[in-house]
Every structure is written in structure tokens, then in C-alpha cells.
Amino acid sequence: MRGLNAAAARASPPPARGTDRHAGDPRVKKILVGLKRVVDYNVRVRVRGDGSGVETDGVKMSINPFDEIALEEALRIRERGDVGEIVAVSIGPAEAQQQLRTGLAMGADRAILVRSDRDVDSLTAARMLLEIVRREEPELVLLGKQAIDNDNNQTGQMLAALWGRPQATFASKIDVGDGKLTVKREVDVGLETVEVDLPAVVTTDLRLNEPRYVKLPDIMKAKKKPLDEIDAAELGAEPDDGIRTVAWEPPAERQKGIMVEDVAGLVAALKDKGLF
Amino acid sequence: MSKVLIVAEHDGKALNPSVAKCVSCARGIDGATVDVAVLAVDGAGLAEAAAAIDGVDRVLRIDNPANEHLLAATVAPQVAAVAADYTHVFGPSTMFGKDLMPRVAALLEVNQVSDIMEVLGPYRFKRPIYAGNVVITVEAAEDRLLVATVRTASYQAAGDGGSASIESRDVDAELPGHSRFVKLEAGSSDRPDLQTAPRVVSGGRALGSEENFELIYSFADSIGAAVGASRAAVDAGYVPNEMQVGQTGKIIAPELYFAIGISGAIQHLTGIKDAGTIVAINKDAEAPIFEVADIGLVGDLFKVVPELKEALGS
Numbered sequence: 001m002r003g004l005n006a007a008a009a010r011a012s013p014p015p016a017r018g019t020d021r022h023a024g025d026p027r028v029k030k031i032l033v034g035l036k037r038v039v040d041y042n043v044r045v046r047v048r049g050d051g052s053g054v055e056t057d058g059v060k061m062s063i064n065p066f067d068e069i070a071l072e073e074a075l076r077i078r079e080r081g082d083v084g085e086i087v088a089v090s091i092g093p094a095e096a097q098q099q100l101r102t103g104l105a106m107g108a109d110r111a112i113l114v115r116s117d118r119d120v121d122s123l124t125a126a127r128m129l130l131e132i133v134r135r136e137e138p139e140l141v142l143l144g145k146q147a148i149d150n151d152n153n154q155t156g157q158m159l160a161a162l163w164g165r166p167q168a169t170f171a172s173k174i175d176v177g178d179g180k181l182t183v184k185r186e187v188d189v190g191l192e193t194v195e196v197d198l199p200a201v202v203t204t205d206l207r208l209n210e211p212r213y214v215k216l217p218d219i220m221k222a223k224k225k226p227l228d229e230i231d232a233a234e235l236g237a238e239p240d241d242g243i244r245t246v247a248w249e250p251p252a253e254r255q256k257g258i259m260v261e262d263v264a265g266l267v268a269a270l271k272d273k274g275l276f
Numbered sequence: 277m278s279k280v281l282i283v284a285e286h287d288g289k290a291l292n293p294s295v296a297k298c299v300s301c302a303r304g305i306d307g308a309t310v311d312v313a314v315l316a317v318d319g320a321g322l323a324e325a326a327a328a329i330d331g332v333d334r335v336l337r338i339d340n341p342a343n344e345h346l347l348a349a350t351v352a353p354q355v356a357a358v359a360a361d362y363t364h365v366f367g368p369s370t371m372f373g374k375d376l377m378p379r380v381a382a383l384l385e386v387n388q389v390s391d392i393m394e395v396l397g398p399y400r401f402k403r404p405i406y407a408g409n410v411v412i413t414v415e416a417a418e419d420r421l422l423v424a425t426v427r428t429a430s431y432q433a434a435g436d437g438g439s440a441s442i443e444s445r446d447v448d449a450e451l452p453g454h455s456r457f458v459k460l461e462a463g464s465s466d467r468p469d470l471q472t473a474p475r476v477v478s479g480g481r482a483l484g485s486e487e488n489f490e491l492i493y494s495f496a497d498s499i500g501a502a503v504g505a506s507r508a509a510v511d512a513g514y515v516p517n518e519m520q521v522g523q524t525g526k527i528i529a530p531e532l533y534f535a536i537g538i539s540g541a542i543q544h545l546t547g548i549k550d551a552g553t554i555v556a557i558n559k560d561a562e563a564p565i566f567e568v569a570d571i572g573l574v575g576d577l578f579k580v581v582p583e584l585k586e587a588l589g590s
């Protein structure tokens with residue numbers, strides 16, 4: 001029953017490009033990393049007073065933390081000599097250039113902004129990334145497991161499906177082999193190890209690594225690195241409005257609790273609630 | 277009329293409790309029929325278990341040697357192949373469903389509704405975003421197949437007593453060989469399952485070490501509770517990652533939850549906000565955990581927990 005997916009079989013890896021070269025051939029010539037611009041994780045997000053959406057005016061924006069982990073992992077793979085070029089890609093408004101510049105300062109070689117001024121749904125994002133994949137021919141696409149704004153946790157899996165390639169989601173360890181990866185995944189009962197052929201999509205979980213801080217000289221250097229802009233319409237993926245958000249509200253509040261003085265008070269309160 | 281297909285999560289031996297929770301969610305759609313797809317190597321026993329869940333109309337038994345390990349790349353084409361008979365395809369928002377369902381959705385060329393917490397209509401649902409700080413209502417196109425994951429903490433498991441028919445299906449789908457299972461390292465524990473236990477005791481960074489975490493295990497064992505931990509305790513290496521409770525770990529809804537030495541970062545609170553009663557024990561009176569706790573006690577956990585075990589434990 002286990003036939004090879006012929007459509008997904010790739011003839012030969014693309015020729016190496018880029019400027020960052022190491023002695024010997026890297027196992028992965030190119031990694032594509034997705035960086036989404038989201039409300040910074042420290043911001044306590046609130047629903048607008050009139051319930052028309054989420055208050056995002058003037059709040060701090062950052063790289064989605066899981067995507068930052070994805071980029072850090074790409075950099076570490078390169079530091080081990082296993083990758084030639086790292087390309088960061090973002091889909092978003094012109095301001096997403098800021099996040100791409102941060103990615104370049106962290107160490108990505110170049111960046112691509114797919115310019116879109118409206119919110120992009122997961123399926124469309126996956127279709128756009130697939131088009132970038134066709135142009136760039138990376139052997140590995142690294143994405144965060146989810147964006148912390150809509151918490152969808154979909155784009156990586158969707159890209160892998162459309163591309164007809166393996167997915168290793170929620171990665172907590174990645175070993176690069178010849179033409180394949182061994183990935184430890186965080187699952188509900190513990191850690192699952194899978195082996196996937198390249199090219200592949202890997203989505204990153206929290207414990208994969210701790211992203212580095214950007215240093216000032218790197219920010220200066222990043223200004224000179226190439227950042228190309230592509231209009232989203234040029235990629236041919238029409239936005240999909242099969243699922244629309246029609247209302248926003250704050251979550252239900254829990255009722256105010258009580259404070260007890262000591263263990264005896266706690267035990268009495270638990271018994272009072274019929275819990276013991 | 278709505279026809280819902282639920283993809284059953286299992287470990288080859290038993291159904292995961294998430295199946296019966298997905299059934300409860302699907303039953304929330306008026307007049308819907310609810311089928312369960314069991315993909316396994318030999319799914320005889322699993323299909324019987326699914327047929328016995330109250331509210332299930334039919335079980336699709338899809339046997340295939342490739343289903344020994346339920347890798348998304350192998351399961352998704354099989355689910356997509358049977359999806360055409362349905363209006364809705366649901367999976368749980370466990371790691372299994374989160375991995376699988378978007379791959380199914382993309383093969384069917386639709387978007388996915390993630391983490392349904394409330395059914396408002398066949399094509400209208402509530403779901404959390406921004407780590408649960410905002411709840412949105414989404415409307416899906418009625419002329420398309422709807423793929424969704426069910427936020428299991430929002431639903432009680434459907435009971436037993438069903439007697440659904442079981443239908444064996446041969447699925448003709450090309451399955452890729454590019455993804456291979458290597459091994460599973462599961463925490464071996466005789467304790468209750470964290471995701472379904474009615475009582476959970478969690479410890480945080482204040483425990484200070486792996487050795488001190490014994491205090492949490494010992495109290496939990498004395499009251500028959502499962503054991504969880506905050507992200508800080510996991511990151512500090514006191515306990516393995518599968519014990520993490522919170523937005524990026526497990527989202528749980530026990531009847532009783534003890535947060536011990538946990539300050540209450542927003543991502544942890546997201547994981548417990550559906551708990552029945554939250555008890556917080558922390559020496560910092562300003563800790564945010566007290567804002568959500570039903571019963572709070574400011575004190576030194578190393579003194580309080582042994583006393584509590586003495587008073588409540590058996």
C-alpha cells in the first residue's frame with residue numbers, strides 16, 4: 001500500500017546559490033523560514049470597545065515567537081555547516097519589513113516580503129508559500145507551529161499537503177541527515193521521533209531552542225542585505241473567505257474567588273464545595 | 277442536513293477520550309448524523325468501542341497496514357478520500373488532530389476552523405484566539421465541506437450505550453512513503469491521565485528542583501490526582517514536557533485544580549480556565565494566579581503541601 005507519491009518526487013536538488021559558503025557541501029542548500037508579524041506576546045490583547053475586532057492600534061508588533069525559533073534553528077543548522085542559504089519570507093503589510101529586517105539581523109541571508117494589506121487566511125498563506133517554494137526550491141521549510149494571533153496552527157501542515165511533501169510538526173529536536181531529517185516531535189504522551197525525506201516542512205515547538213538576541217552591528221549589516229517585495233496578487237493565490245469572523249468578544253470571566261488564611265481554612269472551603 | 281465525520285484518535289489498543297468529546301461537540305449541531313472513522317491496522321475492537329459511544333450513528337472501519345502509526349501524511353489522504361460523503365469532518369484539538377486535520381483540509385482545498393469551543397449552528401462556531409484572551413464567532417460557507425478541530429476541554433465526553441453499525445471500507449488512496457515513524461518515548465506513569473483526570477495537581481518553578489517535585493507527586497497520589505506542571509517547571513527540567521499545562525501544553529478542564537508554586541503566567545491560565553475549582557498556593561500574594569483562583573492561600577508550599585496531604589490524603 002505504501003507507494004511513492006510520484007507527483008511529489010523531485011528530480012534533483014537545485015543548484016546552490018547565496019554567498020555564505022562553508023567548507024564541504026552543506027546537506028541542505030537552502031532553508032526557507034516563515035516570519036509572521038504579530039502583536040508582541042507581552043501585549044495583553046483586548047477586544048475593541050464596539051466589538052468590531054481586536055485593538056491593535058499603537059501596540060508593539062514582533063516576529064511570531066515560534067517563527068523566531070524556526071529562524072534560530074535554521075541558523076544553528078548553518079553553524080553546523082549543514083545549510084548554504086537561509087531565506088526569510090513574510091506575508092503581510094509593508095510594515096512587516098521591520099520583522100524581516102530583524103530576521104536579517106539575526107542572520108538570514110536575504111528576505112522576501114509578500115505584500116498583502118488584508119488578513120491572509122491559512123490556506124491562502126500556504127498557497128502563497130508554495131509558490132515561493134516553487135521559485136526558490138528550498139529543501140527545508142521551517143515555520144512556527146502556530147501564530148500567536150489567530151492560534152490556528154494550520155499553515156505548515158497545509159503547505160506540506162499542497163506540496164505533497166512530509167511534515168514534521170511541533171519539533172523539539174531536528175537532526176539533518178543526507179536527504180532526510182530525524183525530528184523529535186512533542187506529542188501528548190511524550191516525544192515521537194519521525195524520519196522524513198527532504199524536501200520537507202518542519203514546524204517548531206517551544207523547546208527546540210532559545211533564539212539569540214540581535215546585536216547592534218548585525219542590525220547595521222542587515223540594512224545592506226537584500227529584501228525583495230512581491231505583490232501578493234502576483235502569486236496567483238486568491239484570498240479564500242470560506243471562513244469569516246463575524247464577532248469578537250472577551251472571554252467569560254471567572255467569578256471572584258476567596259482567600260483563606262491557612263490549611264484548615266483551605267480544607268474547610270474544599271469540603272464546603274463538596275470536593276472532599 | 278449535516279453529516280459529520282469524526283476522525284478517531286487511538287493508540288492501536290484503545291480509543292482516546294477525545295473521540296467521545298468530539299461526538300458531544302458534533303451532537304451540538306441540530307439533526308446531524310455522526311459517523312466515526314477508525315483508521316487502524318486491524319480496527320475490529322476499536323470500531324466496536326466507537327460504536328458503543330452514545331450518539332454515534334455509524335462507524336467506518338478503515339484497515340490498512342500503513343495505519344500502524346497514525347502519521348498525518350498517511351492518514352490525511354485516507355480521510356480526504358471518504359470525506360466527500362460528509363458536510364463536516366471533525367478531529368480533536370489534541371496534538372494528533374492539530375497535526376492531521378489541516379493536512380486533510382488542504383487536500384480538500386478548504387480552510388479549517390480550529391478549536392471549536394461552542395457550536396452556534398451548523399456553520400457558526402465560537403473559538404478562542406490570542407491565547408484565549410479573545411473569543412471570536414466564525415461563519416463558514418455552507419456550500420463547502422467544513423473541516424474543524426474540537427477544543428476537547430470545552431466538552432464532556434459522550435457516554436456509552438450506543439449501538440452504531442460498523443461498516444468496513446477499502447480506501448483507494450495513494451499513500452506516500454516519505455514519512456516514517458521511528459519511536460515513541462512515552463512517560464511511563466501509573467497516575468491518572470492529565471487530560472482526563474477529575475483532579476489535577478500542578479507544580480511550578482517555586483518547587484526549585486526535580487527532587488522537590490516529589491512533594492507534588494506525593495500529594496497528588498494521596499488524593500488520586502494527575503500531575504501537571506507550569507512551563508517554567510518544564511523548562512527548568514524538573515519534569516518532562518508532556519506534563520506542561522497551558523496554551524502551548526495541555527489545555528485541561530478538571531473538576532479540581534491545584535496550582536502550587538505557580539505564579540500564573542497568561543499562557544498557563546489559558547490551559548486551566550475551564551477547570552471547575554482552581555486552588556492556588558503561592559508565597560507571593562501578588563501572583564496573578566490569585567486573580568483566577570477560586571480558593572487562594574498565601575504561604576510556603578514546603579510547609580503547606582505536607583499539611584494538606586495530611587488533612588486530605590488517604
